[in-house]
Amino acid sequence: MALEIKICGLSTNDSIDWARGAGAGTIGLVHFPRSPRHVDLDAMATLAAHARRAAPDLAVEPARVVALTVDADDDLLAAIMAAAAPDVLQLHGHEDLARARAIESRFGVPVLKALGIADAADVGVAREWSKAGIRLLLDAKPPKEATRPGGLGRTFDWSLLTALDHDRSFMLSGGLDPDNVAEAVRLLRPGGVDVSSGVETAPGIKSRNRIAAFVAAARAADEEGAAAAAGRQRKDIEA
Ligand SMILES: O=C(O)c1ccccc1N[C@@H]1O[C@H](COP(=O)(O)O)[C@@H](O)[C@H]1O
Numbered sequence: 611m612a613l614e615i616k617i618c619g620l621s622t623n624d625s626i627d628w629a630r631g632a633g634a635g636t637i638g639l640v641h642f643p644r645s646p647r648h649v650d651l652d653a654m655a656t657l658a659a660h661a662r663r664a665a666p667d668l669a670v671e672p673a674r675v676v677a678l679t680v681d682a683d684d685d686l687l688a689a690i691m692a693a694a695a696p697d698v699l700q701l702h703g704h705e706d707l708a709r710a711r712a713i714e715s716r717f718g719v720p721v722l723k724a725l726g727i728a729d730a731a732d733v734g735v736a737r738e739w740s741k742a743g744i745r746l747l748l749d750a751k752p753p754k755e756a757t758r759p760g761g762l763g764r765t766f767d768w769s770l771l772t773a774l775d776h777d778r779s780f781m782l783s784g785g786l787d788p789d790n791v792a793e794a795v796r797l798l799r800p801g802g803v804d805v806s807s808g809v810e811t812a813p814g815i816k817s818r819n820r821i822a823a824f825v826a827a828a829r830a831a832d833e834e835g836a837a838a839a840a841g842r843q844r845k846d847i848e849a
Pocket residue numbers: 618619638640642645646647678680702747749758759760761762763764783784785786804805806807808
């Protein structure tokens with residue numbers, strides 16, 4: 611299973627092309643008015659269509675579209691589904707397990723539930739969600755004074771997640787950037803990585819060069835990890 615790379619908080623067609631051209635398979639569109647990356651429903655529809663357009667010039671598959679919401683009610687989720695038909699709904703608020711399940715069943719798409727990680731107890735919570743079959747996005751816990759629950763460019767102690775028996779199921783986020791993503795991938799071998807602030811020059815302004823550098827670094831570290839795992843498997847068979 612190849613590493614899923616998600617570039618989040620895109621708000622222009624050009625930045626979607628940069629992400630797709632660099633080899634990121636998943637893009638995230640933020641619908642949260644307090645975010646510098648907020649896009650309204652009309653913009654979300656246009657951007658989602660652009661992300662899915664055939665792009666022989668980029669020689670890549672259509673991108674998977676994730677719509678990011680924070681404690682959205684059913685009316686808002688229905689409006690997002692009608693406008694942009696996202697492949698995944700990212701839940702970045704206080705949604706509990708029952709709410710996440712209700713959303714999956716009502717809207718017929720998988721959710722990606724964001725959980726803030728600051729200590730071993732948070733990892734225990736993540737374990738419970740994983741057991742319940744919900745895909746997780748493990749992010750830094752926002753400080754109390756934060757005006758939004760994510761997109762803050764904050765990292766956390768990744769070594770906490772080595773206690774998670776994850777089978778490459780979760781996506782890692784929180785303060786990832788082109789310089790640290792390889793280390794995170796080597797340490798954890800997550801199923802995916804997600805970045806927003808780390809590929810920007812200012813909040814909400816994406817950088818083509820930083821997106822390309824992020825994707826290249828993440829991909830190379832994942833391929834290195836895959837080769838090492840294959841080598842270990844060969845040795846086990848020979849032994
Ligand atoms: O990007 C935002 O402004 C945002 C607002 C509200 C909830 C989540 C948000 N962003 C998501 O947070 C993680 C980590 O972001 P970063 O790389 O540390 O900036 C990622 O999923 C963002 O899309």
